[in-house]
Amino acid sequence: MISTRDVSMRFGGLTAVSDLNIEIQKNEIVGLIGPNGAGKTTAFNAITGVYRPTEGRVVFKGRDITGQKPHAITKLGIARTFQNIRLWTDMDVLENVLVACHLRMDVGVFASTLHLPGYRVKERRSREFAMSLLESVGLADQAREAATSLPYGKQRRLEIVRALATEPSLLLLDEPAAGMNPQESLELMDFIGSIRDRYDLTILLIEHHMQVVMGVCTRMYVLDYGVTIAHGTPDEIRRDPKVIEAYLGVD
Amino acid sequence: MKIKRNTLLTLAGLALLVGAIAAADATLGRFSVRILNLSAIYIVLALSLNLLNGFTGLFSLGHAGFMAVGAYVSALLTMSPAQKDMNFFLEPIMPFLRDIQLPFPLALLAAGACAGLVAVVIGVPALRLRDDYLAIATLGFAEIIRVLITNAQSLTNGAQGLKAITKYSTTWVVWSVAALSVVFMLALVRSSYGRTMKAVRDDEVAAEAMGVNVFKVKSTSFVISSFMAGVGGALLGHMITTIDPKMFTLTLTFNILLIVVLGGNGSITGSVIGAIVVTVLMEALRFLDMPMNFLFIKTNGLPGLRMVIFSILLMIVVLYRQRGLMGNKEFDWDGFIGIFRRKGASSAGGRS
Ligand SMILES: Nc1ncnc2c1ncn2[C@@H]1O[C@H](COP(=O)(O)OP(=O)(O)O)[C@@H](O)[C@H]1O
Ligand SMILES: [Mg+2]
Numbered sequence: 136m137i138s139t140r141d142v143s144m145r146f147g148g149l150t151a152v153s154d155l156n157i158e159i160q161k162n163e164i165v166g167l168i169g170p171n172g173a174g175k176t177t178a179f180n181a182i183t184g185v186y187r188p189t190e191g192r193v194v195f196k197g198r199d200i201t202g203q204k205p206h207a208i209t210k211l212g213i214a215r216t217f218q219n220i221r222l223w224t225d226m227d228v229l230e231n232v233l234v235a236c237h238l239r240m241d242v243g244v245f246a247s248t249l250h251l252p253g254y255r256v257k258e259r260r261s262r263e264f265a266m267s268l269l270e271s272v273g274l275a276d277q278a279r280e281a282a283t284s285l286p287y288g289k290q291r292r293l294e295i296v297r298a299l300a301t302e303p304s305l306l307l308l309d310e311p312a313a314g315m316n317p318q319e320s321l322e323l324m325d326f327i328g329s330i331r332d333r334y335d336l337t338i339l340l341i342e343h344h345m346q347v348v349m350g351v352c353t354r355m356y357v358l359d360y361g362v363t364i365a366h367g368t369p370d371e372i373r374r375d376p377k378v379i380e381a382y383l384g385v386d
Numbered sequence: 387m388k389i390k391r392n393t394l395l396t397l398a399g400l401a402l403l404v405g406a407i408a409a410a411d412a413t414l415g416r417f418s419v420r421i422l423n424l425s426a427i428y429i430v431l432a433l434s435l436n437l438l439n440g441f442t443g444l445f446s447l448g449h450a451g452f453m454a455v456g457a458y459v460s461a462l463l464t465m466s467p468a469q470k471d472m473n474f475f476l477e478p479i480m481p482f483l484r485d486i487q488l489p490f491p492l493a494l495l496a497a498g499a500c501a502g503l504v505a506v507v508i509g510v511p512a513l514r515l516r517d518d519y520l521a522i523a524t525l526g527f528a529e530i531i532r533v534l535i536t537n538a539q540s541l542t543n544g545a546q547g548l549k550a551i552t553k554y555s556t557t558w559v560v561w562s563v564a565a566l567s568v569v570f571m572l573a574l575v576r577s578s579y580g581r582t583m584k585a586v587r588d589d590e591v592a593a594e595a596m597g598v599n600v601f602k603v604k605s606t607s608f609v610i611s612s613f614m615a616g617v618g619g620a621l622l623g624h625m626i627t628t629i630d631p632k633m634f635t636l637t638l639t640f641n642i643l644l645i646v647v648l649g650g651n652g653s654i655t656g657s658v659i660g661a662i663v664v665t666v667l668m669e670a671l672r673f674l675d676m677p678m679n680f681l682f683i684k685t686n687g688l689p690g691l692r693m694v695i696f697s698i699l700l701m702i703v704v705l706y707r708q709r710g711l712m713g714n715k716e717f718d719w720d721g722f723i724g725i726f727r728r729k730g731a732s733s734a735g736g737r738s
Contacts, residue, residue: 244579
């Protein structure tokens with residue numbers, strides 16, 4: 136599905152990610168873990184085109200996507216959420232999802248503005264799709280409320296729903312459980328499992344508390360100072376001395 | 387039921403507005419009609435700047451430049467060869483331009499199209515710059531356009547400007563264009579494309595990540611806005627019937643910005659109200675620039691005092707009502723009637 140081949144990302148003298156080699160198969164849920172500052176978010180940014188990797192290639196569905204613009208990569212089927220929630224603040228919940236639907240509507244500025252018949256059909260379909268997505272996370276009742284008025288946990292869910300509205304095949308989640316209590320985190324992981332099944336997704340999940348993702352991931356990669364120090368099943372990771380050392384004093 | 391009521395109210399409101407404009411046009415003196423029509427042109431201009439500033443989050447200071455392009459294109463296209471010969475006495479006009487003469491509606495479209503074209507050429511590279519640089523770059527471009535106009539003697543008649551432009555901007559023309567602009571803006575910002583503009587404004591990074599081609603959306607917004615500015619400039623030229631490069635300085639852009647900020651960044655209603663209020667006040671306060679006589683103290687007239695008052699007004703708005711008159715809200719009947727209901731209820735409560 137996706138692989139990164141020796142991807143490195145340097146900022147001036149700092150190597151945030153070095154020689155990252157991730158390989159994910161269809162419908163897997165894979166974790167990317169590591170202490171704060173390990174380079175996890177940078178790895179996401181290199182995959183999604185926010186940064187152009189200093190070195191290496193990113194290959195998605197057999198296609199080299201290195202250096203493409205983020206919106207083009209989203210169009211190819213990779214969607215993401217952000218570590219620090221980035222909803223559009225002056226829009227309501229439904230509008231936040233509708234903007235993400237625009238990508239697949241394929242309408243230009245004229246068809247949109249003139250509300251041509253073709254556009255109207257697509258707009259209605261987008262609204263139905265957006266509402267069904269909101270329904271699936273229990274946000275349908277709040278569709279008309281300001282996105283930022285939602286409680287934190289719901290904002291996180293809305294961000295996931297918004298990413299789903301771009302109809303991705305690969306979903307990248309950056310610390311979706313941040314700021315949640317253990318109970319909420321557990322529910323979220325169940326939710327992530329369920330959307331994988333419902334929307335036929337492949338998921339790469341960042342988390343810095345590794346316990347949270349142990350249950351939902353089939354495999355995980357561990358980064359420390361940009362270097363991949365381990366990868367394997369949750370059980371293997373748990374017992375890996377390098378991982379234990381990296382996490383000493385962190386968890 | 388409620389929707390039907392609101393539609394009826396809107397129709398009634400429109401009829402009232404058309405009636406009011408007709409009455410004003412028929413009864414008011416030339417000076418007052420001119421202010422009325424100037425408001426309509428400022429509505430078009432404010433909406434066009436609001437599209438950039440309020441709906442797409444692009445801070446551009448180049449509006450006067452695009453207006454100048456529109457004003458010159460339309461004036462040159464509508465003038466007869468004889469009119470042009472009269473204007474170009476220092477240096478004759480380019481022969482091919484001399485003989486072109488188009489009907490006003492076509493010239494108006496050409497004015498918008500040329501301003502849009504200039505926007506593509508100069509704006510598109512500038513849009514790759516970060517926000518604050520965009521303002522400086524567009525300001526510079528507007529100034530370059532002005533210098534070009536001043537120096538292209540055989541094309542624009544240079545510093546002498548163009549005089550005796552036919553007065554096509556009648557009350558009905560300017561208010562029709564203003565109404566069309568309002569409808570266009572409402573249709574645009576409420577469409578799917580309009581939503582992507584707001585997304586770019588609120589968070590560019592998130593917009594790009596959700597598949598919005600941010601650069602394309604910005605460029606589209608910039609070109610549409612420039613088109614409207616060009617049309618506004620053309621209308622202005624055909625209203626005051628003379629144009630010259632000195633009209634199109636930063637002060638003009640500043641006036642439009644003032645309207646947008648006062649009315650509310652991101653509110654179409656705000657721009658409409660702001661345009662009317664500012665234009666009328668601007669004329670009503672004209673006496674401030676004149677010599678004044680306070681009982682014992684005589685002043686010699688302070689040209690520019692008016693602008694000082696307006697700048698202070700802008701600062702007060704920015705300090706106390708940061709989002710302008712309307713914020714980013716729009717007028718709707720439910721809200722409007724709600725205000726009266728609430729007032730009525732509270733005053734009734736006070737009495738009992
Ligand atoms: N745009 C940038 N410019 C310079 N340094 C950066 C940039 N983005 C990230 N870094 C640095 O890269 C390192 C990894 O950051 P990040 O990927 O955010 O870590 P994580 O997500 O694992 O917590 C940090 O030291 C951070 O300061
Ligand atoms: Mg991070």
